[in-house]
Amino acid sequence: MADPDLRIDTDKPSRLKLAEQIDVLTMSSAQSRKLLKKIGTGVRKDARGNVKAQRTVTGGPMPPRADKKKRRMMRKMSKGMVTRLIGERNAVVTWKNGGQAKVADRHHRGVDENFTARKAAKVYGTPNYGKPATPAQAKSLNQEGYRRRTARKRGKGKAVLKRVSQKWIRENMTVGQAGLVLRLMRTDTRKGKQQWTIKVPERPILGASPESADIYLTAMAQEALQQIKRK
Structure with missing residues (x-):
């Protein structure tokens, strides 16, 4: 199973407010990687806030536990997140621990889990x-x-x-x-x-809301624009 992640692709600036004025691809590799790390930090911060507030990435409340108990959902998922750079134009936000990543992925996408008596005992x-x-x-x-x-x-x-x-x-x-x-x-x-x-309902905590996406992409645009002005 692939790790849950958020991919930030600067090659697709379709949502940029300044897309008609600048080209994000004018950024150097080092500048792009630096900005992706910064955006990844923002995504991790948003995800931790979602867990604390028990809300999904769209702002709605998380579906409750099947047993109706009021313990917080995914309370351990706010720790251990990291940003990994893939190439020069992509970043992935995921978890250090593979088992933790799989649990987060199951809740994030709402993947049902099959159990047997032996597995439950284990x-x-x-x-x-x-x-x-x-x-x-x-x-x-x-x-x-x-x-x-x-x-x-x-x-x-x-x-x-x-x-x-x-x-x-x-x-x-x-x-x-x-x-x-x-x-x-x-x-x-x-x-x-x-x-x-x-049965596991969807509880997406990792990602960017439309508002956050605009902020991140605008940050890309402004960063690129500043680089253009320095030339």
Whole structure:
């Protein structure tokens, strides 16, 4: 998979406000590379601002997490970005770490991720099924209407089903037991899914908005114009 990037091509000055007056290609290679580095720094700054504000490159809000939790999206993506020059007329903004770049690319373009039980275990680890049930499991069981068979306090008769507290679940059930009961209640099967797909909506943070593009390209034009005046 190719790294996500932003390509700045000075050979296509179609958006330049001063395009009729100057030719960006009059810049020397050293001047062009210097300007591309400067623009790359601006793009990285914009991307970090997008992550902090939880907005996309177009200014809209990022789609929320599938689990509806309010933790910030892509919070680790604001670090590790670099600008790499390609030839004399192109720059790429990407990440130092290849794994981080792939994660950013998946979110940037909205690429769904296929999982298997083995892959999930490799990514998230295998839980300790003998540990006490987690607060999240206890809450989920409670929400699903879990009831425990309880003997009557007085007299004879069949046991009755009674709701139990989340505290009771955490103190009396293990991670494995709680997980099995939840699966049976939700799917009526003992075995979980062996493969599934996680939907990933587009969350583009890397790139230049039309306003920023105008600023960057105008900077190119002004820089080139200054070089012309010095000749």
